C-alpha cells in the first residue's frame with residue numbers, strides 16, 4: 359500500500375520537548391459546572407496540554423444524551439480563557455467544523471464512527487479547505503487500516519499538514535477484557551506506512567474500564583506512541599456518557615506519575631550490544647526461512663506422489679499425530695502452547711494449499 363502524505367513533524371508545531379502529548383477531559387460536556395470544575399483540576403496537572411470534550415455525542419439510540427451542542431462550545435471557550443488549556447472537540451459534519459472554529463477550538467478530532475464513512479470524512483475535509491487547524495483522526499470502529507489511512511489522506515489533501523492519528527481500539531466479536539481490542543499490529547503498520555505521522559493512544563475507549571488504563575497507557579509509550587488521550591471527569595460516577603471508563607483528575611495525576619518514560623535509544627555500549635543481538639536474530643530468521651522453504655519443497659514432492667497414486671491430500675490421522683508430537687517437542691523446548699498451535703496450523707494450511715495447487719494442475723500424471 360503506497361502512501362503520499364505530507365505531515366508536519368509534531369515537535370515542529372507542538373511539544374518541541376518531545377514530552378508525551380497528554381489530552382484529558384470529559385467524554386462529554388454536560389454542564390458549565392462540570393466543565394469548569396474538571397478543567398480547573400486538570401489545569402493543575404502540568405503534563406496535560408489539551409482539554410478534550412465531546413460536544414455532539416454519537417449515541418447508539420435516540421433519546422440518550424446527545425451532547426450539549428453549541429452551549430458546550432461556550433463553556434469550552436471559557437475553559438480555554440480561564441485555565442490556559444488548549445481545547446479539542448469531535449466533529450462529525452461540516453456544521454460542527456464551522457462551529458468549532460467560531461468558538462476558537464484549537465484542534466478538532468474525527469471520531470471512530472465517522473471515519474468508517476468516506477462520504478462524511480470527505481465532507482469534513484471539504485469544510486477544512488483553507489483552514490489551518492490540527493486534525494486528529496481516530497481509527498475506524500472496525501479493524502480496517504485502509505479506511506484509517508484513507509481518512510488521513512482525505513484530510514491531508516484538503517491542505518492540513520498538522521495531523522495526528524489516534525488509536526482507540528477496534529470492535530472485536532470475541533470475548534475480551536477490552537471494550538475495543540487494541541490489535542496493536544494495526545497502528546504499528548500505520549506508522550510503518552506513514553513514517554513521521556504522530557500517533558496518540560486513547561486507553562479510555564480501548565479499555566472501557568479504569569483498571570486497565572495504566573498498562574495500556576504504558577504500552578502505548580513503550581511502542582513509541584507520542585502520547586495519550588484519556589477521559590477525565592471530576593465525578594465519573596455521575597457522567598452522562600462512558601461513566602465506567604472515566605477517571606478523576608486526581609487518578610489521572612497518579613496514573614501519569616506511574617508511567618515510565620523510557621528512552622528511545624541508549625548509549626553507544628547499549629547500541630552495540632543490541633546490534634549484536636539483532637544480528638543473531640537476523641541470522642536465525644534466515645535459517646528459519648531456509649528450513650521452511652526446504653519443508654515446503656518436500657511438501658511439493660509429497661503432493662506429486664499422492665497425486666500419482668490417487669491418494670487424498672488431507673490425512674487426519676497423520677495431522678493429529680504431527681500436532682501432538684510437535685507440541686510436546688516445542689513445549690519441552692520452552693515454547694508456549696498456544697503459539698505452537700497457531701504456528702503449526704499456519705504451516706499446515708500452507709502445506710495443504712501447495713498440495714491443492716499440484717492436484718489442480720492440468721496434465722494428469724496417470
Ligand code: PEP
Nearest residue numbers: 385412469470471526563
Ligand atoms: C470519544 O472520544 O468520546 C468518542 C466518542 O470516541 P470514539 O470515536 O473513539 O468512539
Ligand code: MN
Nearest residue numbers: 385589599600
Ligand atoms: Mn467517550
